[in-house]
Amino acid sequence: MNLTLKIWRQKDANSKGQMVDYKVTDISEHMSFLEMMDVLNEQLISKGEEPVSFDHDCREGICGMCSMYINGEAHGPDRGVTTCQLHMRMFNDGDTITIEPWRATAFPVIKDLVVDRSAFDRIQHAGGYISVNTSGNTQDANAIPIAKEAADKAMDAATCIGCGACVATCKNSSAMLFVGAKVSQYALLPQGQVEAADRVRKMVAQMDLEGFGNCTNTGACEIECPKGISLDNIARMNRELMKASV
Amino acid sequence: MALESKVPQGPLKDKWTDYKNKINLVNPANKRHIDVIVVGTGLAGGSASATLAELGYNVKAFAYQDSPRRAHSIAAQGGINAAKNYQGDGDSTYRLFYDTVKGGDYRSREANVYRLAEVSANIIDQCVAQGVPFARDYGGLLDNRSFGGVLVSRTFYAKGQTGQQLLLGAYSAMNRQIARGKIEMFNRHEMLDLVIVDGKARGIIARNLVTGEIERHSAHAVVIASGGYGNVYFLSTNAMGSNVTAAWKVHKKGAYFANPCYTQIHPTCIPRSGDYQSKLTLMSESLRNDGRIWVPKNMDDVIAIREGRKKPTDLSEEERDYYLERRYPAFGNLVPRDVASRAAKERCDAGYGVNATGEAVYLDFASAIERYGKEEAKVKGISNPSKEKITELGEKIVEAKYGNLFQMYEKIVDQNPYKTPMMIYPAVHYTMGGVWVDYNLMTTIPGCYAIGEANFSDHGANRLGASALMQGLADGYFVLPYTIGDYLADDIRTGKISTDLPEFEEAEKDVKKRINFFINNKGKNSVDYYHKKLGNIMWNKCGMSRNEAGLKEAIEEISALRKDFWENVSVPGGANEYNEELAKAGRVADFLELGELFAKDALQREESAGGHFREEHQTEEGEAKRRKEFQYVSAWEYKGEPKDAVLHKEPLVYENIEVKERSYK
Numbered sequence: 075m076n077l078t079l080k081i082w083r084q085k086d087a088n089s090k091g092q093m094v095d096y097k098v099t100d101i102s103e104h105m106s107f108l109e110m111m112d113v114l115n116e117q118l119i120s121k122g123e124e125p126v127s128f129d130h131d132c133r134e135g136i137c138g139m140c141s142m143y144i145n146g147e148a149h150g151p152d153r154g155v156t157t158c159q160l161h162m163r164m165f166n167d168g169d170t171i172t173i174e175p176w177r178a179t180a181f182p183v184i185k186d187l188v189v190d191r192s193a194f195d196r197i198q199h200a201g202g203y204i205s206v207n208t209s210g211n212t213q214d215a216n217a218i219p220i221a222k223e224a225a226d227k228a229m230d231a232a233t234c235i236g237c238g239a240c241v242a243t244c245k246n247s248s249a250m251l252f253v254g255a256k257v258s259q260y261a262l263l264p265q266g267q268v269e270a271a272d273r274v275r276k277m278v279a280q281m282d283l284e285g286f287g288n289c290t291n292t293g294a295c296e297i298e299c300p301k302g303i304s305l306d307n308i309a310r311m312n313r314e315l316m317k318a319s320v
Numbered sequence: 321m322a323l324e325s326k327v328p329q330g331p332l333k334d335k336w337t338d339y340k341n342k343i344n345l346v347n348p349a350n351k352r353h354i355d356v357i358v359v360g361t362g363l364a365g366g367s368a369s370a371t372l373a374e375l376g377y378n379v380k381a382f383a384y385q386d387s388p389r390r391a392h393s394i395a396a397q398g399g400i401n402a403a404k405n406y407q408g409d410g411d412s413t414y415r416l417f418y419d420t421v422k423g424g425d426y427r428s429r430e431a432n433v434y435r436l437a438e439v440s441a442n443i444i445d446q447c448v449a450q451g452v453p454f455a456r457d458y459g460g461l462l463d464n465r466s467f468g469g470v471l472v473s474r475t476f477y478a479k480g481q482t483g484q485q486l487l488l489g490a491y492s493a494m495n496r497q498i499a500r501g502k503i504e505m506f507n508r509h510e511m512l513d514l515v516i517v518d519g520k521a522r523g524i525i526a527r528n529l530v531t532g533e534i535e536r537h538s539a540h541a542v543v544i545a546s547g548g549y550g551n552v553y554f555l556s557t558n559a560m561g562s563n564v565t566a567a568w569k570v571h572k573k574g575a576y577f578a579n580p581c582y583t584q585i586h587p588t589c590i591p592r593s594g595d596y597q598s599k600l601t602l603m604s605e606s607l608r609n610d611g612r613i614w615v616p617k618n619m620d621d622v623i624a625i626r627e628g629r630k631k632p633t634d635l636s637e638e639e640r641d642y643y644l645e646r647r648y649p650a651f652g653n654l655v656p657r658d659v660a661s662r663a664a665k666e667r668c669d670a671g672y673g674v675n676a677t678g679e680a681v682y683l684d685f686a687s688a689i690e691r692y693g694k695e696e697a698k699v700k701g702i703s704n705p706s707k708e709k710i711t712e713l714g715e716k717i718v719e720a721k722y723g724n725l726f727q728m729y730e731k732i733v734d735q736n737p738y739k740t741p742m743m744i745y746p747a748v749h750y751t752m753g754g755v756w757v758d759y760n761l762m763t764t765i766p767g768c769y770a771i772g773e774a775n776f777s778d779h780g781a782n783r784l785g786a787s788a789l790m791q792g793l794a795d796g797y798f799v800l801p802y803t804i805g806d807y808l809a810d811d812i813r814t815g816k817i818s819t820d821l822p823e824f825e826e827a828e829k830d831v832k833k834r835i836n837f838f839i840n841n842k843g844k845n846s847v848d849y850y851h852k853k854l855g856n857i858m859w860n861k862c863g864m865s866r867n868e869a870g871l872k873e874a875i876e877e878i879s880a881l882r883k884d885f886w887e888n889v890s891v892p893g894g895a896n897e898y899n900e901e902l903a904k905a906g907r908v909a910d911f912l913e914l915g916e917l918f919a920k921d922a923l924q925r926e927e928s929a930g931g932h933f934r935e936e937h938q939t940e941e942g943e944a945k946r947r948k949e950f951q952y953v954s955a956w957e958y959k960g961e962p963k964d965a966v967l968h969k970e971p972l973v974y975e976n977i978e979v980k981e982r983s984y985k
Contacts, residue, residue: 085897109596131392136395154731159728199498203496206450208374210439220456225455228451233479235394236389259453
């Protein structure tokens, strides 16, 4: 298929950016979206132009590196996928596709479609861990049985890949789904109880400090999350924060 | 230089404990004055960084990704082995050791493997304490599954995302230390050279991938944890950025590179669909617990399927060739990866491949769905369940076990694997070869260590499934943090290493020279053009099977391609900015050297062992044929051009295991 691409180009964090139009031809429907971008970049390089910068790495939907805002949706029109798993069969011949970076105050643009998500790391530094040293004589892994349901829910929360789609898609640029998922994972496990109150307070405080907005329950994040992280995690985080505050 | 493995004396089962008891320690007050650089933040680098920082060392960690959480360990799916024997099926440290040495086709170092098996149980304890949500049964205890090449269930897992959960565990341990200021994290940084001062590794030159700035970083020891080199094939299951550069730089500075030809071609990956393909996607080996691999028995059916006149589900049991079950009745679909891959290639080469390219076999879950459905009906007390009900119940169980993998498959291939068998084909996945290390995980450069996939040590010529995660975390949590102390004990009075030393200056100059060359060359071909060409040579001549003529051609072709690359490569953009093409150019330049050494190693090793299959050396049934005279590790010393590399041999001695013909029949 033949496509028109409207892509955000921005030289660096301090330059002004703009949308630029490109044409690509002979795109196979079996290509992934990023493979289509590879075709464009090879084309640009052969013409001596600078290729479009975008973040990507594992190309199998788990590293959380890729991050495009495609036709007004984080990771594009498909559900339950990252951009690297989005396939061109979701588009039609002759389509015009708009491609922008994640847009949020807390995610400044580095270049073109590449943004700085280190705010997420700093939230994790604030409390996204259980304080246990490596010793080789931690208690046996089966010493504390954990109800399957709790373990499964913790796992569901823990599948967050930290891509930032929740923030990009939220009209308030809220990071609550991301933070809620981490808080929930630990809150659901006995190992996470000791530091639970301190953890949720610190992580939420850091989240606010980074300039992420608040949650107004539109639920857009849950829909766009490539890993299907549930809004329940935000509710659980709020409960944990209440518990920690009384 | 003679290769000294430094394996401690004494009985196998006491070696590690006795050694740890006698090793030099650094007192906690002195650790504060010692810096350690860790390059790479996957399972090995992440766990090592966290543990070294917990012990009190000042750690500087480097990752080319924008966060340590994105290292490619995150993509490991199936699980992690540990000799816990929770299932009571007769597992033990010795059995895990035995399976790993046998699975590696008797080409790994006994003492290292035994230590790995010994610490495996600690890993699970540590991860559970960190809050890693492993799968559990209804009693709340940890669940296990089975992987290829073993007869017990010792694999712990978190759905099909075990690597992700373990890496996030290590990342969380790092975060705690970053918050304390004990780890200084350098994201979006790439190591471009090792700095050696007075014969010791004392720092690195790194490039800030955002600003392009070239930075000097000093330390008392440097740990390479940068993963494997599977991307030398261009197409692999590795991440796009996975590269050999850090490992190759230390090799060029004096670290021997061991067994480069030992590559794992994983049997169950999604087949390629076209020339534009940028990477291949793995379907976890855990699927072979429940999936049955087959191709049609009759060529007529193969043709009918390719032409779309028949569907795989139209074929009766009698019309299918479950070739692994036929050839290897004892292990069936759970033979080790090298064996399963070659068997798939054999069927496809014979013309039985089931897709348009002729390079695909089926992985079928219909029997598993039926079996689980019947079990579940019984559990739920449904008498005389209908066929539809059984299928519905069975699909739910299969979804709970492998849901994310099935979803991934459906998104890529656009077919529903619950209803029609998956199509799979082998793809490059892991490299057993790597930087040579001794028992302490130190390379032949004093103070330079290599851990995880970046080293060569534990998997011999073939790695068993779910053992990469085990080795990465064993090295990082439980081995390196102790062995490094023995070396650093001599450094307590050294003080901070200055980055103004001439050695830093010179290394920085070389790095800048190379970068400027790329920027100014203005050639006619892109970096990917060369990478794809190299990948083609590697896959066709150094792939699943190799022969003398092909390897000799590969050496010539790679050498010529490298020459062409240095004349005609084109890198757009500038040096002092975010420039992915520039980063890629440096990586491909190193792959072009490694590729030739790889072929040279494969040519020199005139035997078949594990993932290295030389057509000249096979049994009448087409199985790999080892040769006693090659029972050694090949460690290559850099001497300029890859063709001039000098071979050093570390003999492999097996005192605790009988070296036998490896059979899975």
